[in-house]
Amino acid sequence: MNNRKNALVVLLPVMFGFFIMGFVDIIGMAVNHVKEDFTLSDSMVNLISMSCFLWFLILAIPTGMLMNRIGRKNTVLASFLCHVVAMAVPLISYSFGSMLVAFTLVGIGNTILQVSMNPLVTDVVSEQKLTGTLTLGQFIKAICSFLGPIIVSWAAGLVFGWKLIFPIYAVLSLLALIWLYFAPIEERKVEAAKVSFRPTFDLLKDKVILLYFIGILVLVGVDVGMNMTFPKFLQERCGLALNKADLGNSVYFLARTVGAFAGGVLMLKFSEKLFYVGSVVVAMAGLLLMLAGSNLVYILICVAIFGLGYANLFSIIFGLSRKRVPEKANEVSALLVAGICGGAVIPSIIGFVTDSFHTQVAAIVLLSVAWSYMFFLITKLPKEKA
Secondary structure, three states, X not given: OHHHHHHHHHHHHHHHHHHHHHHHHHHHHHHHHHHHHHOOOHHHHOHHHHHHHHXXXXXXXXXXXXXXXHOHHHHHHHHHHHHHHHHHHHHHOOOHHHHHHHHHHHHHHHHHHHHHHHHHHOOOOOHHHHHHHHXXXXXXXXXXXXXXXXXXXXXXXXXXXXXXXXXXHHHHHHHHHHHHHOOOOOOOOOOOOOOOHHHHHHHHHXXXXXXXXXXXXXXXXXXXXXXXXXXXXXXHHHOOOHHHHOHHHHHHHHHHHHHHHHHHXXXXXXXXXXXXXXXXXXXXXXXXXXXXXXXXHHHHHHHHHHHHHHOOHHHHHHHHHHHHOHHHHHHHHHHHHHHHHHHHHHHHHHHHHHHHHOOOHHHHHHHHHHHHHHHHHHOOOOOOOO
């Protein structure tokens, strides 16, 4: 009993880190509220997304190098500190410039956290329990993503308004920092795998790995684009106020959570390729059907269909990439985390497109066009063994 209690003392603060990882998903609501508060164009306000996600390209590999120097726990603590400071910035000064600074820090903190969290988990659980623990961690992250729009919608009617999300997240980040700091974690002394720029980006010489990397760029870009576009689409199509439209993202994140759990079961019965094809088709159906109606319930069902299709594609591409070059698993992981910078690219293009056409329909069309790359990738998946 004491051993189990001691294990929880170590494991719980680590798992809470996955909740902090989900903070980045408030960017969709933040962008829309900043646009409304300061009367900005889509192309201008979407610079917030670029300021956040560009850091995944810049810092993914240096974070691996930093982790080898200062240790996994200290690296995760540094990420929590970045989140504390980031969430404090809008409380000190609320302007478009301060929001750029805040989400720059969120991007830096989240990059560090994405790179260092999984290795830290390996220090607190056995190899047999690692996969299940990481799956639970992603579920905890999904809970945070699901709750974010609900908190923003609730806070919009209060004195401090939607910005109440920042002190709440600041306190939670500080709690995570203190909790993990005092957790008695003994990092395993293993030979640190050196991850550096050249070997990592040399992987792109492999055409299949290059296509998988672009797939991650598209996946994350479409995800962030949907996160930012969907509330505005609901405003335009259904006439909702922004604080009500924000709740549409909760439906999207809930569908992704359900899809991830369902996928974990279904992928035990079906091959990765078959499941990939089905997921891509389902997600595209959700996007295209969304363009065909204006009823609120109908549109929410469409975004749920898209979320169900989207849910497992990142993990499938991640797994296929590591299987292709298993001897370079660390470099592959660093490269794919760098691919999260797709969240800086596609939303920026969406901003210019919606400003040109003056409708969010153009954004959904653009997301559908970007999604067509996932169909192209089907032809590059490994052939199934008989």
